[in-house]
Amino acid sequence: MELLSLQGLSHIVGVPPSILTTWVKQFAMYVPKVQEEEGNFYLPEAIDVLKYIKQCKKERYSCTEIENLLVTEYAVLDKQNLENKADPAVHQVDDKETIRCMMQTIGLTVSNINQLSESFHALEHKYREQTRELNKLKKQLELLHSKQIH
Known part of the structure; x- marks a missing residue:
C-alpha cells in the first residue's frame, strides 16, 4: 500500500499544506488516511477526494454543500469500486x-x-x-x- 505525506498530497492536488490540513479535518470521513508513528499518511484515493473538494471550493460551494456532494459522489464511487474489484x-x-x-x-x-x-x-x-x-x-x-x- 502506497501512502502519501501531507506535503506530497499538497503537490499532487495543487493546494498549500495549510489549506489541505483544514480540508482533511473538515471532510475527515472522506479522506482516507493511516495513522503511523511518524504521523498521518494518506491513501492514494485521497487525491481524487481532495481534487473534488478543490473544484467545489473553486466553484464557491459551502462546506455543507460540499459534504452533501461528497456523500452522493463517493457513495457512487464506492459502489463502482465494489463492482470493479473482480x-x-x-x-x-x-x-x-x-x-x-x-x-x-x-x-x-x-x-x-x-x-x-x-x-x-x-x-x-x-x-x-x-x-x-x-x-x-x-x-x-x-x-x-x-x-x-x-
Missing part, C-alpha cells in the same frame, strides 16, 4: 495511475530539492560576503579605536 484490468489502471502520481510527486520533490539547493548556495554566498564585510568593519572599528587611544 476486474484485473481496473487494478492495472489504478496501478498505472498510482505510479503516475508517485512519479509526479518524485519529480516535484526533485525540483524542490534543486530549488532549495540553489537557495542554499545563494544564501551561503551572501553569508560569506556579509562575513567579509563584517570583518572589514571590525578592522576599521579597531583602527578608529586605536587612534582615539593615542
